[in-house]
């Protein structure tokens with residue numbers, strides 16, 4: 001079951017084991033730290049200096065108990081956080097690219113390979129369609145990224161048109177496949193379900 005606990009600026013979806021919510025400053029940094037390992041960078045291809053800048057802080061960020069204030073750092077960036085230990089598990093992000101919104105995401109290394117990616121992308125689609133009001137969202141995956149492709153399909157995305165090649169931030173050109181999630185009409189969740197604290201009671 002998914003519970004919704006949004007306030008005016010923050011979107012919070014709560015499942016049994018984790019929450020997915022608008023990232024504050026710490027959550028945003030911790031989320032980046034989930035993606036700085038070589039396996040994730042094989043697919044994400046961030047600029048090396050960006051990856052390097054997280055290296056000294058990576059362990060601290062991954063092991064930090066998150067407790068951001070109520071200000072969102074980026075309204076389109078969402079952190080996946082464990083309810084029991086309140087540590088970062090991954091993130092999903094929506095970015096506007098040439099007139100359409102594209103979704104991307106990553107799990108911290110210890111959470112990969114267990115089927116959680118499908119849940120991450122499902123929650124990302126719910127946030128996009130039912131909280132941010134977006135009817136159509138797209139996601140690209142490198143042809144060889146089977147885990148990403150499988151997770152998107154399991155999350156209800158369907159194959160879509162998109163550029164056959166994509167240039168990653170580090171300059172590598174990859175062959176990509178595209179997927180789409182569509183609803184007839186997106187809507188924006190209303191305020192009025194504010195919680196006194198950002199975190200669900202444990």
Ligand SMILES: CC(C)(COP(=O)(O)OP(=O)(O)OC[C@H]1O[C@@H](n2cnc3c(N)ncnc32)[C@H](O)[C@@H]1OP(=O)(O)O)[C@@H](O)C(=O)NCCC(=O)NCCS
Nearest residue numbers: 040043106107112113114115116117141146147148150151
């Ligand atoms: C992409 C990501 C979110 C996927 O989440 P995940 O939980 O690790 O995905 P899974 O391991 O459950 O794989 C999803 C499906 O692909 C299958 N799969 C994964 N790797 C595979 C492989 N090498 N060959 C065949 N099938 C594979 C899994 O068996 C699973 O299928 P199933 O649900 O039918 O069993 C996660 O791996 C991740 O964060 N990777 C690093 C960053 C990244 O690649 N981001 C996406 C950029 S587009």
